[in-house]
Amino acid sequence: IHIDQKINDEPFRQALAGHKACHWLQTRQQCTWGDSSIVKATLSAMQVIVAEKKEGYCVLLSGQDYPLRSNKEIEAYLQKAGDRCFIETYPMPHERWPDSRERLFHYKFDLSGEKEHSLLIPSVFSKDFYSDVGKHARNCWLLLCMKKTLPLVLLRKRKFPSYCKPFGGSQWWAVPVAMAAAILDFLCRLGTEGCAPARDIYGHRLQATAKPAGGLPPGQEV
Numbered sequence: 001i002h003i004d005q006k007i008n009d010e011p012f013r014q015a016l017a018g019h020k021a022c023h024w025l026q027t028r029q030q031c032t033w034g035d036s037s038i039v040k041a042t043l044s045a046m047q048v049i050v051a052e053k054k055e056g057y058c059v060l061l062s063g064q065d066y067p068l069r070s071n072k073e074i075e076a077y078l079q080k081a082g083d084r085c086f087i088e089t090y091p092m093p094h095e096r097w098p099d100s101r102e103r104l105f106h107y108k109f110d111l112s113g114e115k116e117h118s119l120l121i122p123s124v125f126s127k128d129f130y131s132d133v134g135k136h137a138r139n140c141w142l143l144l145c146m147k148k149t150l151p152l153v154l155l156r157k158r159k160f161p162s163y164c165k166p167f168g169g170s171q172w173w174a175v176p177v178a179m180a181a182a183i184l185d186f187l188c189r190l191g192t193e194g195c196a197p198a199r200d201i202y203g204h205r206l207q208a209t210a211k212p213a214g215g216l217p218p219g220q221e222v
Contacts, residue, residue, distance in 0.1 A: 001016075001022055001023065001024050001025065002025045002028060002029070002041045002042075002044065002045055003024075003025075003028060004028070004029070004030065004031045005028040005029055005030045005031075006030050006031075006113060009024070009028075023048055025041070025044050025045060025048065027044055028041070029041040029044075030113065031113075032110050032113050032114075032115075032118075033114075033115040033116065034115070034116065034118075035108075035110060035118075038171070042060060043184070043187070045060075046058060046180045046183070046184055047184060049177060049180060050177060050180055050181045050184060054177060055177060056078070056176070056177055057078045057081075057174050057175065057176055057177065058174070058175055058176070058177050058179075058180040059173075059174040060171070060172050060173055060174070061172065062172070065172070078174070083176050083178070083179075084176075085173070085174075085175045085176070085179055086173060086174040086175070087169065087170075087173035087174075087175065088169035088170040088173075089167040089168070089169040090167060090168055090169060091165065091166070091167055091168075092104065092166040092167060092168045094168055096168070097168045099120065100166075100168055102120045102122075102128075103120065104158075104160050104166055105122065105126070105128065105157075105158050105159075105160065106120040106121055106122045106128065106158065107120070107121055107122070107123070107151070107153055107154065107158055108120055109121065109143055109147075109151070111142075111143075111146055119139045119142065119143055120139075121136055121139050121140060121143070121154060122136060122158070123153075123154055123155065123156055123157045123158060124154055124155065125155065125156070125157055126157050126158075140154070
């Protein structure tokens with residue numbers, strides 16, 4: 001269980017004090033809607049689950065998710081599912097995500113912890129910046145006024161990894177624990193900070209059914 005670092009987690013701990021199966025993440029993130037902080041919290045939870053070396057499914061839920069079926073029905077359904085992964089995906093850019101291209105090639109700056117209170121700004125060396133120079137210049141000025149500085153990253157074009165094909169979809173998913181381990185292993189091979197090799201945790205060589213478009217960098221595999 002991950003509790004946003006911005007709030008007091010003690011009431012939650014007290015409410016679940018009698019449930020020994022609950023594991024509280026010690027490293028907490030200050031989460032913002034649609035931000036990488038949620039990804040970091042999710043990866044931390046996946047590492048704990050994989051480290052327990054249990055079989056079954058890893059299911060990502062929010063505090064607002066409520067089951068529509070009993071635990072027995074859900075368990076029976078997932079047992080029949082075998083190694084299937086339940087995750088929504090669609091290639092980006094996509095009409096369901098109007099600013100998906102901007103999220104890939106522009107930099108995102110949070111102005112606060114409020115939902116969608118952020119700016120998407122391309123590099124000043126990107127053609128995108130001059131396609132709507134008035135808008136992006138105003139956003140730079142707003143960012144400067146609020147943050148008292150302009151990030152140097154705007155002097156560098158943002159590039160999406162050539163060995164991956166971008167997909168969007170719902171944040172919520174259910175995957176076998178072995179697949180969660182494979183995801184962690186893949187990120188570790190890419191040098192993700194704080195990521196322990198999942199193959200060392202899970203105890204066997206991991207394989208996935210698909211590879212990123214264009215293959216992986218030399219010496220890396222899923």
